[in-house]
Amino acid sequence: MKNFKMKSKLIIGMVIGVAFLTLSWGIVGHERINKAAVMALPQPLQVFFYNHIDFITQEASVPDIRKYALKYKEENPRHYLDLENFGPIDSLPKTLEEATKKYDAKFLNDNGILPWFIEDMMAKLTKAFKEKNRAEILFLAADLGHYIGDAHMPLHTSANHDGQLTGQKGIHSLWESRLPELFAKNYKLNVPEAQYYEDVHKATWDLMKDTHSLVKPLLDVDKKLRTATPENQVFVVDADGKIVKSKYNSNKFSDEYAAKLHQELNGMVENQMKKAIAATSSFWYTAWVNAGKPDLSDLDSQELTKRNSKALKEDLKLFKKGDLFGMRNQND
Template structure:
C-alpha cells in the first residue's frame, strides 16, 4: 500500500479510532526509528515515512476494512482472565483454555505481540525487505496499544463507572492538544533477554495505571459542572460528535491532562523505547543480518545528512523538528 493511500485511510479513521489516534501512533513509530542503534537505524530511516504512516494501518483493518480477526489484537481485558498466575503463557494455550468468543471479547494483545515478534525475527533472518517493514510498523502499533492503560482493562471506556468517553479523550484528544509540547527523546533501544517476560512486564505495568487514570477522571468530573466537562450546543445540551459521542471541552481536557501529571507523555515515551527495543531484539535474535544491501546505496547516501540532523533534533526531544515530519 502506497504511503499516500495509507495516509488517506488514516485520515478517515482518525476521528473515531480508539487507539492512540494518528498523532500518538505515528509519533511512537517515528521516534522509535530514531532510538535504534546505528546498524539497524540506517535501514529503518530509509523507510521512515512508510514506518510512520503505516502505524495506523491496524486501525484501518479494524475500523474501515472490518477485518474480523483484527479487533481482539488491540486490547487485553486483564481483570476477566482471573489471577495473573492462571493466565496462559501462549496463544495456543489461551485458545485451549478459552473459547473464541471469550478471546474476541477480552482480547489477545500480549500473545499477539509475541507472535508478531516471532514473525519479525523470521523476516529479518530471511532479509525480506517488505515483510520487515510491514511487520515492524504493525508491531509498533500493538506495542503502542499495550501502553494505553484502558487497553488492558475491562472498563476500557469508563462504561462500568459512568465515565464514557475517557478512552478517546485520554489517548486521542489529549495527544492532539498537547503532544506538541512533549519531549519524546528516549534512551537507545536495548535487548530483551526474555521476550515473553518483557511483554508481560509491559502489560502489567500499563494495567497498574488503569484504575488511577479512572480515579483522577472520576474525581475531576464529579467536581466539575457538566457544562464545563462537555461542550454544549445552542440548546444547552451536551454537544455530540457525528459519531454520537459527547464532545469534551478543551478546558476540561487541559485540567485532566494537568492532573494526570505527565501520564500520557510518559506512556508514549515508554511505548517508543519498547517499540525500538522489540525491533532491535528481533534483529539480534535473527543473527544481526546486514541490511545494507536491501536498499540502493544512493538511497542511503541521500538520507545520510538528514539522518544526522534529525538525530540531533531527536536527542533534544524535538520530535516535531524532524526533517521527515509530515504532520
C-alpha cells in the same frame, strides 16, 4: 526516504478517512511512537529503518484501518486484553496457541489477545529479518509498533475500557486521542537507545502489568475531576445548554476540561508514549539480534542510504533534544 511511496499515499488517504473512528492513540500518538522508535535504534539497524521512516510512520495506524474501516473480524481482539476477566496474570497461558486451547473463540474475541499477538508478531518479524525480506520487515515492524502502543494505553488492558462501568463513558478516546492531539507538540519524546530483551515473553507481560497498574489512577483522577466540574464545563454545550454530540453520537468534551484532566494526570500520557517508544524500538532491535544481526545494507541502494545520511545526523540531534518537529520526515 520515499520507498513504498504509492503505498504510503494510499495509507494516508485511508487513515484520514477513519481518523476519528480510531480508538487507540489516534494518528497523532501512533505515528509519533513509530517515528521516535526509529530514532532510538542503534546503528546499523537505524540506518535501514531511517531509509523507510516515512513508511513506518504512516503505516502506524493501519491496524486500526483493518479494524474499523475494513472490519476484519480477526483484527479486533489484537488491540486489547481485559485482564480482570482472565484472573491472576501469573496463571495465564504463555502463548496464543495455549490461550486458544484454554479459552473459546468468543471469550478471546470479547476479552482480547494483545500480549500473545505481540509475541507472535515478534516471531514473524524475527523470521523476516533472518530471510532479509525487506517488505515483510517494514510491514511487520510498523504493525508491531501499533500493538505495542496499544499495550501502553491503560484502558486497553481493562474490561472498563471506556469507563462504561463507572459512569465515565468517553474517557478512552479523550485520554488517548484528544489529549495527544492537544498537547503532544509539547512532549519531549526522546528516549534512551533501544535495549535487548533477553526474554521477550517476560518483557511483554512486564509492560502489560505496568500499564494495567495505571487503570485505577487514571479513572480516579477523571472521576474526581468530573465530580468537581459542572457538566456544562466538562462537555461542549450549545446555545440551549444541551450537550453537543460528536458525529458518532458521543458527548463532546470541552478543551478546557481536557486541559484540566491533562494537568491532573501529571504527565501520564507523555510518560506512556515515551515507554511505548522505548519498548517499540527495543522489540525491533531484539528481533534483529535474535535473527543473527543480518546485514541489511544491501536491501537499499547505496545512493538512497548516502542521500539520507546527512538528514539522519541532523534529525538525531533534534531527537536527542526531544524534538520530533523540524525533522526531515514531516508526518506531524
